[in-house]
Amino acid sequence: MTRPPLSPTERSTIQRGKQRAATERSDLDDVLDAGLICHLGVVVNGAPVVLPTCYGWQDNTLYVHGSTGASTLRTAIAGAEVSVAITVLDGIVYARSVFHHSANYRSAVVHGRARLVEDPDEKLCALAVITEHVAPGSWDYTRGPSRKELAATSVLALELTEAAVKIRRGPPGDDEADVTVDSCWAGVLPVRQVWGEPEPCPLLPPGVAVPSHVAARRASVRA
Amino acid sequence: MTRPPLSPTERSTIQRGKQRAATERSDLDDVLDAGLICHLGVVVNGAPVVLPTCYGWQDNTLYVHGSTGASTLRTAIAGAEVSVAITVLDGIVYARSVFHHSANYRSAVVHGRARLVEDPDEKLCALAVITEHVAPGSWDYTRGPSRKELAATSVLALELTEAAVKIRRGPPGDDEADVTVDSCWAGVLPVRQVWGEPEPCPLLPPGVAVPSHVAARRASVRA
Structure with a gap:
């Protein structure tokens, strides 16, 4: 599917810290892939x-889901404008001055009117996309949604066209005067999310091995 | 300072997943301490x-800061309502059904009208609080803000009275039918943020040791 370039509307054009603006569609994809929640x-x-929730994305659409009873979701369903932020924190920037302390991060803020996914096929597909983002491999491995569960779940779709992507990488951006006269340490303390040891459900019979899709994820970035 | 209990307004009373609602003020404090960004x-x-930013908190006040030129901050400064979410992701919940997949997390959503911090003493104190949250030890270690830097920074204060705290812990909450008939693996894959090896600024002269406040943080939760 063709992915349109990021839209340069006023609200999706980064005003502050322009040097951190990323304008390639692939930059957005990278943030969406790296984030776990939005x-x-x-x-x-x-x-x-503002509420934290899970998401998934495919081609040019971001999906979020929730209970049909959730008031925030009902509001969004009514065709209202929404804003979805995905942020990956990569490090704390220790500068020579308090003012230049910062964070290294990759963030995407998507704007638009959410659309309630009503088509049954698209809804099932969207739930698969969300599930595979949150827990890759789970869609095929576990019991799929029943008719009742599907009815209890709302899925919202948001086009990925109007988005602001911001990335900060690298060392502190101290003032020259501070770099020459100051001898205090400066640098970046990286931060990252790692997976811990899988904790089996207490109701699991003995001897059920951790499946390969969970073991592989655990091994991908381990503590 | 006395901390009032969490306010039970309609919007700060959790409607969905009531069993996950935490109502103690100490629960809010824990989330605020555990989060790095809001x-x-x-x-x-x-x-x-919705924008990611740094924060700090003290007693009954949450502080966020930003450039005086940032339009979102200017909007908030005009006495408008704001919502601030702090979310700590603790794990992915792999259930026996797609429907019961979930996340373990601790979240706080604070509502209220933001107040622009104009008093110079409170502003300096707020910046210290934010700095010490983001980079503990940096306020005393590095050069403090100049008059010009202070003027370029806006600080917003938000009272911590109207807040919804939600916590999910523990194993999947599968349907009984799935637990008995299904033998697929279920459990939690924990996730946590860890610190990496400090990366010194390339402009640093050789031999400047990583200071104790950075080394101690690195050692607190290391990869």
Whole structure:
């Protein structure tokens, strides 16, 4: 599927820290792949509400899901504008001055009107996409959704066209004066997410091995 | 300082997954201490905008800061409602059914009207609080903010009274039918943030040791 370039609307054009703006569609894809959860923002009774939730994405569409009873999701379903942020923290930047302390990160903020996914085929596909993002391999390995479970789940779709991607990498950006006169340490303390040892469900019969899709993920970035 | 209990307003009362609601003020403190970044939501031209940013907190106040030129911050400064979410992801919950897949997490969503910090003493104190949250030890170790740097920085304060804290821990919550008939693996794959090896600034003269406050943090949770 052709992926349109990132849209240069006013709100998706980075105003502050322009040198950190990433404008390639592949930059957005990288952030979406690297993130595990997103923060969904909606307006409820005139006030913003930000909630963490799971997501998945495919081609040009971001999917989030939730209970049909969730008020934030119901608001978004009504065709309202939403904002979805995905942030990957990569490190803390220790500068020579307090002012230049910063974080290394990759972030994407997607704007648009959410669309309720009503087509049964697209809904099932979207749930597969979300499941495979959160827990790769689980869609085929575990019991699929029943009709009742499908009915209890709302899925929202958001086009990935209007998005601001921001990336900060590298050492502190101290003022020259601080670099020459100051001899204090400066640098980056990297941070990353790692997987721990799988914790089997207590109700599991003895002898059920950790399946390969879980073991492989665990091995990919281990503590 | 006395900390008021969490406020039971409609929007800060958890409607979905009530069993995950945490209502002790100490639960909020724990999430605020565990998080490294927050997601700030504001309404700009009627639409929500969610942005990742750094924060700090003290007693009953959450502080975020940013450039005086940032439009989201200017909006929030105008006395508008904001929503700030802090989320710590603790694991992916692999259930026996797709439907019961979940995440273990600790989250706090704070609502309220942001207040621009104008008093110079409070502003300096707030910046110290933010700096010490992001990079403990840096406030005393590095050069403090100049008058010009202070003028270029906006600090917003948000009272920690109206907040929803949600915590999910433990194994999957599968349906009984799936537990008895299904023999597929289920459990939790823990995830956590760990610190990597400090990366010294390339402009640093040789022989500048990693200071104790950075080394101690690195050692606290290491990869």
